[in-house]
Amino acid sequence: MTRDQLMESLLHLPHPWPRPETDCNLPTDNGHGDLEGWIKGPTNNEWHYAWIGAHERRIVITREQWEEALLAHVQHLERPVCDAVPTTSADEVDPSDWNGPPFLPPVGCVCEASYCEEWRKCEVIALFKQPAGMVAAFIVDCGNGVMSLDAYGDDCFRPIRSERETAIEDMKQITKAAADAHKRELHGALSEEYLLGALYDAGHRKVKS
Secondary structure, three states: OOHHHHHHHHOOOOOOOOOOOOOOOOOEEOOOOOEEEEEEOOOOOOEEEEEEOHHHOEEEEOHHHHHHHHHHHHHOOOOOHHHOEEEOOOOOOOHHHOOOOOOOOOOOOEEEEEEOOEEEEEEEEEEEEOOOOOEEEEEEEOOOOEEEEEOOOHHHEEOOOOHHHHHHHHHHHHHHHHHHHHHHHOOOOOOHHHHHHHHHHOOOOOOOO
16 A cells, blocks of 8 residues: 555545544454554544554555645546546536525535534535436635535535625624523523623624724
């Protein structure tokens, strides 16, 4: 086994690199007398992929190395990932016209992707369909690295939020947190003044000097 061979096998992953809290299969016998699987990094909590051969010879690949190779693979694609059928659009929709579910975002679409329980602005740079025609995976660029995302549902992508929508979302979170705090700390009915005060304290409607 060489590093290039191991990396080539990892480029077929139809899912994101596992998160630190994700359960993974630890290195096990791969049927060739070697151990292969996931290990936690010695200096951080990130998953690494490892091949362990005779005399403890190891090849370890990090997420950063995988993302770099994946981006190069997409940019110079001569054959599709996972022997999938490449496509330029999930639904033949112009990227600038995509307005969210139930349709999947096409290549070139700038949108938001749900990753690690937060929404990140990203650009869809490639997607792949299995021979049966189902979209298998998205390759997205979030500005700080390339990720592969499962096409597990239409709720993992959404259009970029407007300033108004973002403000409403923020205010919903603030008022929910205020209501929860009121239940824990105070007695009596939740007043409108209490909620509006929480919004003001968070910076909404404050006069800027």
